[in-house]
Amino acid sequence: MKSTKSNLTRRRLLASGLAAPFVSMMPGVLTPARANETVKLQFMYPVGVSGDINTIISGMISDFNATHDGIEVEAIYAGSYDNTEQKVITALGVGEPPALWLPINSSLQTFLGLDALEDITEQAKSDDIYDDFIGGFLNTAVSDDRLYGLSYQPSTPVLYYNKDAFGALGIAKAPETWDELFETAKALTIRDGDELKRWGLTIGGGWHDWMFEGYCRQNGLVPWEKDKVLWDRPEAIEALSFWKTMVDAGCMAPASTWQGSANDFMAGSTAMLYHSTGSLTNLRKSSPFEVGVAFMPKKKQWGASQGGGPIMIAKKQSDAKKEAAWTFARWMTNTENQAAWSRATGYLAVRKSSWEQPEMQQYLAEVPQAEVAMKQAQYSGAFLQVPAYSRARDSLKSAIDRTLAGEIAPAAALTDATAEVNREITRVLRRQKG
Amino acid sequence: MSHAFARARRNEMLLAYALLLPSLVFLAIFTYWPILRSVWFSLHDVLLGDPDIYWLGAENYLRLLEDRLFWKVLGNTAFYTLTTIPLSIAAALLLAVALDSKLRGMAIYRSAFFYPVMIPSVAAGMLWVFLYAPGYGPINEALTSLGLPRLDWLYDSKWALPAIVIMSIWKYSGYFMLILLAALKLVPSDLYEAARLDGVSARHRLLHITIPLISPTLYFVIIIGTLHSYQIFDYVYVMTQGGPADSTNVLTYYIYQNGFQYQDIGYASALANALLVFVLGLIGLVAVTLGRKVHYLGER
Structure with a gap:
């Protein structure tokens, strides 16, 4: 008898031991015990520029975890902006999004179309976000007057130039207009017979559609509206024709890659480079020559589109997680962190107070190049915030590439791409209307 | 006699099917089901990340022609x-x-x-x-x-x-x-x-x-x-x-x-x-x- 009883007890013990891990996974069970537990957040982020961004972000996140009891952020480096977006969307598809993510600002309508974003307007209003954030940056996360993210790493493209190369030719200042740009690029190009030794100008490939939007803005056109793209307008066609002229003249590289173009610039095989301000610190420190930074040259006016993106918070998660996510997003964008992040990378600090910090003032005195993009930002706006923006970007890049390769004329390429993309946008909107 | 032969033959067949079954299950789950699903999806407007799908008929195939x-x-x-x-x-x-x-x-x-x-x-x-x-x-x-x-x-x-x-x-x-x-x-x-x-x-x-x-x-x-x-x-x-x-x-x-x-x-x-x-x-x-x-x- 005795032995049977002890057997049963042991069996029950074993059974409960096996069940315990499953029970604790069930939602709603053991909630009281969990209230004191750490809230775990996943944060997916990309590396969108040249340089060791990964180490910098992981460092910030360890600092956050060390100073915040009860919240543990897991940093997930997700590749490029495209990779990051795909991972988040796939996770949304199976109903388990990360708590926060950092996409390109153009993806705002895409995520809103999936009803994935937490509206943080009220929290931001009761905080100092609307007062202290620079308006142009905050606006890239605004749709219909509601705020869906905290601007974290805004950037614009700028014109980087090799000061030594300029000096050797006696060119005193960076080009300020398209015509000057063309002349300067021609002067800087070096050929040895048929072999090219140095391009005058390279427009960072992979994001050349972003630069192209800047060219449209410089020519007086914002080339998209909420529900269509306007690349078939004369201002846009003129911009692409100008690129084609520079390529045909042999002073601008017809194609490049994002990392490759930065490497080419640092190696001296191109003298001028359009790249993100987020690459500033890396380009400045890794180039064996003095790096100049200037506004992108203008046609009718200065103009640029903002790259980079806001930290977004998932709508479909528990309130505890949302609260913790807000704490984290708020911390990543606080005055000190934004100032330090900006100095480490070249991205633009999103807060006015960050720019007023003594460390930041001193940095600007030492590295006046860092201020260029900030000044240019006043002429900038959001980048291609249309539905189906990812397809739109690829379509535009293909149109530009085919034009520069001489396969098609600028007007035909842009007219085709516009018709193609607007058809897709209509399709996506039809779906959203139901 | 012939009954016994038929039974032996049937047992052999059953054994063969039993041995083939595991790989058939895998093929069905990872190959045939996805193919059928992709045919079904191709007739719909399906957005990654969104559980709702809408019937389109042949539209996706007509898009191929103009793409x-x-x-x-x-x-x-x-x-x-x-x-x-x-x-x-x-x-x-x-x-x-x-x-x-x-x-x-x-x-x-x-x-x-x-x-x-x-x-x-x-x-x-x-x-x-x-x-x-x-x-x-x-x-x-x-x-x-x-x-x-x-x-x-x-x-x-x-x-x-x-x-x-x-x-x-x-x-x-x-x-x-x-x-x-x-x-x-x-x-x-x-x-x-x-x-x-x-x-x-x-x-x-x-x-x-x-x-x-x-x-x-x-x-x-x-x-x-x-x-x-x-x-x-x-x-x-x-x-x-x-x-x-x-x-x-x-x-x-x-x-x-x-x-x-x-x-x-x-x-x-x-x-x-x-x-x-x-x-x-x-x-x-x-x-x-x-x-x-x-x-x-x-x-x-």
């Missing part, structure tokens, strides 16, 4: 298949014949030519990005030293796809070579001896003895090669991302772009079904043309 890029991608895929397979099999055959000798040190050569097969495709892709680099790449250096013009390779819309074809030949021919080598070992050597005694040239021995006798294996290699070639995705993803100017965009990559980058699962499914038809058509074509010419040794 300029789809036709370009189809052409690229066909170009890749029709160059890579014949060239890599021809290279493999020549290598196999050359290495099918009992000379000392042949094992080293065989390993050397098989080596590319063992390199992971992403690593191989990165390696060739370096080899093809316009400025400092070894291939351009070699061209210069031969007095030939330098090329922009992966940056040039005319050369990017041929560049991937060249690399694929390097990658695949070692694998085909190994299979063909095994087949060569089975060709009776007295046939060669007789031919040699009759003064038949090496070229004729290859054409009239070797190729007919290994034709079942060649056929197998062609089918495998066709299947490999339409699956090309990793090289495109690593080396060019479909560019420049869509010149290296192939069907599998375009499906990936539509499904995951553009979230357009419905259209991606329609594309996947177009790919299925493309591959079945190609294999069918190979079967009715080359398949009929296959000579099986000992066949009556």
Whole structure:
């Protein structure tokens, strides 16, 4: 008898031991015990520029975890902006999004179309976000007057130039207009017979559609509206024709890659480079020559589109997680962190107070190049915030590439791409209307 | 008596089905069900990340017809298949014949030519990005030293796809070579001896003895090669991302772009079904043309 009883007890013990891990996974069970537990957040982020961004972000996140009891952020480096977006969307598809993510600002309508974003307007209003954030940056996360993210790493493209190369030719200042740009690029190009030794100008490939939007803005056109793209307008066609002229003249590289173009610039095989301000610190420190930074040259006016993106918070998660996510997003964008992040990378600090910090003032005195993009930002706006923006970007890049390769004329390429993309946008909107 | 025989036979059948069942289950879950699902999805508006789907009928297929890029991608895929397979099999055959000798040190050569097969495709892709680099790449250096013009390779819309074809030949021919080598070992050597005694040239021995006798294996290699070639995705993803100017965009990559980058699962499914038809058509074509010419040794 005795032995049977002890057997049963042991069996029950074993059974409960096996069940315990499953029970604790069930939602709603053991909630009281969990209230004191750490809230775990996943944060997916990309590396969108040249340089060791990964180490910098992981460092910030360890600092956050060390100073915040009860919240543990897991940093997930997700590749490029495209990779990051795909991972988040796939996770949304199976109903388990990360708590926060950092996409390109153009993806705002895409995520809103999936009803994935937490509206943080009220929290931001009761905080100092609307007062202290620079308006142009905050606006890239605004749709219909509601705020869906905290601007974290805004950037614009700028014109980087090799000061030594300029000096050797006696060119005193960076080009300020398209015509000057063309002349300067021609002067800087070096050929040895048929072999090219140095391009005058390279427009960072992979994001050349972003630069192209800047060219449209410089020519007086914002080339998209909420529900269509306007690349078939004369201002846009003129911009692409100008690129084609520079390529045909042999002073601008017809194609490049994002990392490759930065490497080419640092190696001296191109003298001028359009790249993100987020690459500033890396380009400045890794180039064996003095790096100049200037506004992108203008046609009718200065103009640029903002790259980079806001930290977004998932709508479909528990309130505890949302609260913790807000704490984290708020911390990543606080005055000190934004100032330090900006100095480490070249991205633009999103807060006015960050720019007023003594460390930041001193940095600007030492590295006046860092201020260029900030000044240019006043002429900038959001980048291609249309539905189906990812397809739109690829379509535009293909149109530009085919034009520069001489396969098609600028007007035909842009007219085709516009018709193609607007058809897709209509399709996506039809779906959203139901 | 006959009852007992029938029962034994039925038991044998049951055993066979029982043994086949596990792999059938896997095939059903990971192959047939997804195919059926993709046909279903292709008739709907399906957005990645959104559980709601809307009926469209044939719209996704009509889109194929007006999609300029789809036709370009189809052409690229066909170009890749029709160059890579014949060239890599021809290279493999020549290598196999050359290495099918009992000379000392042949094992080293065989390993050397098989080596590319063992390199992971992403690593191989990165390696060739370096080899093809316009400025400092070894291939351009070699061209210069031969007095030939330098090329922009992966940056040039005319050369990017041929560049991937060249690399694929390097990658695949070692694998085909190994299979063909095994087949060569089975060709009776007295046939060669007789031919040699009759003064038949090496070229004729290859054409009239070797190729007919290994034709079942060649056929197998062609089918495998066709299947490999339409699956090309990793090289495109690593080396060019479909560019420049869509010149290296192939069907599998375009499906990936539509499904995951553009979230357009419905259209991606329609594309996947177009790919299925493309591959079945190609294999069918190979079967009715080359398949009929296959000579099986000992066949009556």
